[in-house]
Amino acid sequence: MEYGLLVLVGFLAGTIGSLIGLGGGVIIVPSLLFLGNSHLIPAVSPQMAVGTSLVVIIFNGLSSTLSYMKDKMVDYRSGLLFFIGSGPGAILGAWVNESLSFSHFSLYFGLFLISMSFLLIFTNNRSRQTKQKHFPISCTYVTNEGETITYGYHPIGAVAISFIVGFFGGLFGIGGGSLMVPAMILLFLFPPHVAVATSMFIIFLSSLVSSVTHVAIGNVEWLFALALIPGVWFGAKVGALTNKKLKSKTVVFVLRFVLIFLGIRLIIQGIS
Template sequence: MEWILLVVIGLIAGTLGSLMGLGGGIVVVPALMMLSGYVSILAGITPQVAVGTSLLIMIFTGLSSTIAYLKQKIVDYISGAIFLTGSIPGALFGVYLNKGIDVSSFLIYFGLFIIIISFILMIRGYLKPIKVGKKAIKREYINDLGETAQYGFSPWIAIPIAFVVGMLSGLFGIGGGSLMVPAMILLFGFPPHMAVATSMFMIFFSAISSSISHIALGNVDWFYAMALIPGAWIGGKLGAVISQRLKSDTLVMMLRIFLIVIGARLVWQGFTVV
């Protein structure tokens, strides 16, 4: 029964992670930490093990969903590769920061971080993308009206942002998508569906680098991982299919509500941990 529960968590994490470009860690880490007091096999799990195991799972979620999104031709792999030059070193630094954090602090900081991201998404309509100069990287896409629209970014701005995203990924085990997707939409003018797909492409590679470090530190529980991976793989493909059928505004609204609920639950748990 407990094995089935972990498979279901993996499926939900993979589906929501792929659908919203989060990678699934924003489901796996809270689920493992919240259920540790109710499920015997999860009793005593540490933030380090929850994060390390989550990042390993995200390799499979990222690969599964990226393959599906590549077939839909909505992955901007050129921009993603540029962002990765910042996010991978950041992820390794985040793994280092994760080593000494205690359970209650982890839950509170993680929860507050998620809530802040949800409020940023609430005011996204009032924010304008950063104006790019002549040396910026400019990209084009065809919007819902069939019109050719542009977005772009300066590497000098994007790479430091990606470093911070990678650091938070390694620290919290969330894959970085919860910050990178809003950043791509709000700051660089990415269309939401392309931001989600490109985020999953990045998550696949950054999760590999982060998980290797966590494996070396002994922060991966292989029993949890073997139960979570099958569901995460299927969920990654399922989320990409669902995403194709949703409007951009619907996708952002779902992301916003989901983040608020999870963030509030984690903060509350952090203050009640003895």
């Protein structure tokens, strides 16, 4: 029964992660901790939950990227540039993770997610006010509503921000998407669909790097990972397919809701 629960958790994580570009770690990490505390599965430490999550997220990122590739929604040039910063950041985050206690881990994780949800409240206004801003690297994309959107960024700023994203990804086992997607939408004016698709590409690359650190440390429960991976793989396909059919505003709304819900739950867990 415990492995059936993990397959279900994996499917849910893959679907939501691929739908809004979070990678799935925001579902997997708290789920492993909750199920362990409830004695539904053997208990694991926060570090073990993070390491296991990052290994599983590799397959979520790969499955999602392959799906989004078919509709040319992945910005590879931007993704590779952001990875230059997020890769080293992920290694540092995985190392710092070793010093966090369970209560501090849950509290910081929750505050982090809620701060990102509030940041996204300003998404639409920010995009309209800065549409004409010029960037050294710029691209255009036609949304499924027929709107042409121009977005771009400064390379140095993009690398610096992605380093911070990678750090939180390695620290919390979330793949970095809960910060990368809002950053791409707010700072670089990425269309939500492109931000999500490109985020999953970056998550795939950064999870490969940060998971190596956790594997070397011994922070992976391989039986749990093997149960989670099939659910994540097929869930990512469902999430990507659903994302393509949604309007941009709906994608952002779902992202906000998920971040607030998970953030509140983790804060309560951290202070209880």
